[in-house]
Amino acid sequence: MKDISVSPEVHFLEDVLKWIAAGELRVPKFQRPFLWRPEQMLQLFDSIERGYPMGSLLIWETPEQLASLDEIGGMPIPGPPDRAKVAYVLDGHQRLSTFLGSLHRASDAPRSEHQEDWMWWIYRPLGKEDREGSRYRHWKSGGRADPDYLPLRSVLRTVDFLGYSRQLYDVYPTALADTLVEEAQRVAHRIKSYKVSVVRMSGGTLGQAVEVFSRINSSGQKMRPDQMVSALTYETTGSVTLSDRMEEIQARISDSGFGEIPMMTVFQTVLAVSGEEDVQNTSWDIMAKKVQGQLLTAVEDTDRVLEKVVAFLRETVQVPLARLVPYNIQIMLLAVFFHFSKEPEEERLQKLRGWFWTTSLAGTFAGANTTQVRKFIEEMKAFAVGTGDLDYSDERARAFPERFDLRSARVRAYLIWELGTFPDRINPDGSTIDAIDQLARSHTETYRHVITQSRVDRASSPANRVVMRTPAGVSIRQALIDLAAENRTDVLTSHGVSLEAVERLKNNDYSGFIMTRQHELASRERIAIESLGILPPEQESAEADIDTE
Template sequence: MLLLEQLLDEVRAGRLRVPRFQRPYVWHPHQMLDLYDSIERGYPIGSILVWETSRSLPTLDRVAGIEVPPAPDGPVAYLLDGHQRLSTLFGTLVHRPEPAGTGRDRQWWIYRTLGAPDQRDLLFQHWGKHAPPADLLPMQAVLRTVDFLAHARRLARDPTTAGNSDALVDEAEQVAQRIKAYKIPVIRLFGGDLEHAVEAFSRVNSSGRQISPDQMVSALTYQAEHDETLTDRIASIRESIADSGFGDVAAEPVFQTIVAITGEDDVQGARWTALADRVGKTLDGVVAQAEVALHRAVRFLRYEAGVPVAWLVPYPQQLVLLGLFFHHRPDPDGAQGRALVRWFWSTSWSTVFVGGNAFQLRRALHQMRAFANGKAELSLQGQYAQPLPDRFDTEDGRVRAFLLWELNHFGQRYGLDGEPIELVDLLARSGPAAYRRIVTGTRDAANIANRIVLPTPPGASVRDALRNLPLKLLRPVTVSHGIPPAALAQLLADHRDGFIRERTAALVGLEQGFIQEIGGEDLTWDTTPEDGS
């Protein structure tokens, strides 16, 4: 056990260091405040896991934006678990050169409300507008006697607190004492190598968060002569894909693509230490190849498969498999391209990737590698197209498949003024929120057929906006959004359930026709009732 102040002194002296392979600081303001609330109430905040070794590892030269000195000679402790908590405490308790509430560092200024009538409330807050009132005790002053005394004098002089300054100073001293006396358990690993340290972290880290495979391989393949970790490179790939206009893709499929390119079929549960040993020296080349392949996969999705933005990809495994294909076959011929389009749509409608089935993914990787190398065809046998879901839930891959089909089938959409809607920009900017409910006040309001992409003026519902359209615009606007005449008649008559029923029937029929056209005899319909009976 170490006193909180002792732990921060270790960081300030450079003896406790944050390895560069650690994930960056990602905590939100409310998490920072919750941490302080737990400390003041004496609740445990978890242990800190450190690895003490004479081995030299590249580390961060700044923690929470504060410069730390180089490591001293001799053994050094490397932080394996607790980065978010330690950075929060270091960044908010240690004196910062920048004034409170200015610049990018304002998140590190946390205050404790003094004199609150109900001590059960959350008493900590951020303040970044202007000079804080006197009854807010800055955490920056807690460990520095000079700053604490200065704040006590301010309480005595400020007209808003002078009459109650003695009580407020007493409360501030109690707060400071609770923080100074707070002890944090420190688990120390001595000696050994980085592989064993990372394995220990993955088993016993106090936060309960298992280290992700990409973080583990990033740690195990870290090379001192390189500035970037695997985690850095994955972040860079994600940024470059986002910059292309496709939007954000998750780290996991990028990492899995890198693993697949190394020749692995088990990209979800490989023996990461063995993989790191096998590809350690060649990892830079593999990552570079993966970046090129993923950009080719993204171009295919956008311009061949009709996926305008990343969040509409039904399953992340599809991106991994396409990345693997374009690594082996950078310039496919027309027949291969058409086969890939057919495969993409078929796997979007089926359950082959639902739930992250590891066996199905291993088999799909093996088949895709063989297809790319001209040794096999992409078979769709055994795949079953799932029916259209009732509810609009964009976490459901089958819902995203429907949205993609609808985007491609209806093409250009028109706004209330009869002008074309910049659909891709709207979807990229607003995400799923771009899909608005048409009618409300019905039990089927959550139905997927009750959503369209149609901006309206503030305060205007989609239903009212459509019903109030001039006759010359009514038909072309509604048809462009996939509202057939029978459904429109129900909407104009304010028969809301009838509208949803008619539009659902029309959309289901159109989508089933497209599925049959794409899948042919290989992709069959799942006729199992939804209740599984």
């Protein structure tokens, strides 16, 4: 451990921004990207004008050369000056980006209706002292703002401020222009004279600096483990960090139509592929040292094996979307298999398919702790290389879920089965609907309630939901009752709804409809479970556990 010294300082905001513009104060790459919403940016300037404190900045002065951002607030930042002291922002990135991006904006910077352009063009409307809320505004069009909108980019530039003041005299009568200019001068003085508290930390190691950042970050959004390991291994990963590479992998999988795999899952997969079995370790500085030499190769291997995992899930197991995978740990364990088993034979793939269904239906990974996860990885490695087996013959499927909630692995397993069992759904008007495509966009709107009365017994059951389009103002319940005779059988069969269940609807026996359909679906699912060689549930239905990561 190296000694750390801390010294509080006070500086004009304008001077701090000059340090950034000169490349002397930098933002390390392990910081999150700019995440503030436009209204947060406006509130920051409003707080300054009202004299409210904005919180201190924490910077770390070190001789170490850290990988850092070359753009802050949409502004290019030069490299660190030769032989000059360089400091890194540990807390204050979002605030400093807002200041630099708006106060140092170039006059010819892009203006458009796109947020990435207009969010940096911040104005202080003049002559409207009775405003409520923030006194600041964005100008969201590509054109020039109204004459009485003071552009913040001019308040630190004397020539630009004088030019804006002259413009007011060109547009308004002298008396009104005098009033507006006086107000503009007060605003500019507030910003130019604003002092910020800077806590300067000197000494210490990179690991200590990252730990400090992860503890004190004022935004309340914790540093992700992959970002922390990226910071601690920057010498190995170079300017493109581990997080950057993982985000590329995540984006490729999402763009394939499978949807987004959680970043933590991708990160744990990288660790597992690197040979690490303790993938849930929270001592990320120790973890970084252990895997530092294997990271680049592990990321490339992860990219390759996750492609195989997605293909296996889609083609062999018939999982259409990432959001339906019951447990994210299954993705990581499948990646371990495909990493260590280069060309698995069909028999082994079918065994893996059975393992997926068994663990999904039985809730095998619910609440898995570090020791259990390590055991699962060891077991999968042994199976992949042919020195072990995946024996889950004593696992029993959990009962049909009584509540539709995608936070339940059992519900996700049910939906995978349901989507495969009813692939071609027909609407009452004879048109077809792609349930998977619709589910990829929104699961809450895809599976619509048949009975909308919450007080009806078992109204939350998956049996009370179907994927169907109806005319405006027509409920699913009414559409099922009014089905034309010529296509009634085809429509009902495509949704797994029996004539008996519809008769219950016609007689206003809503609970009876749900119970009838639930029994029919549970019976069909049970047959599928037994055909997989999995022990069927001991009871027909039960409350669905909320057990996903």
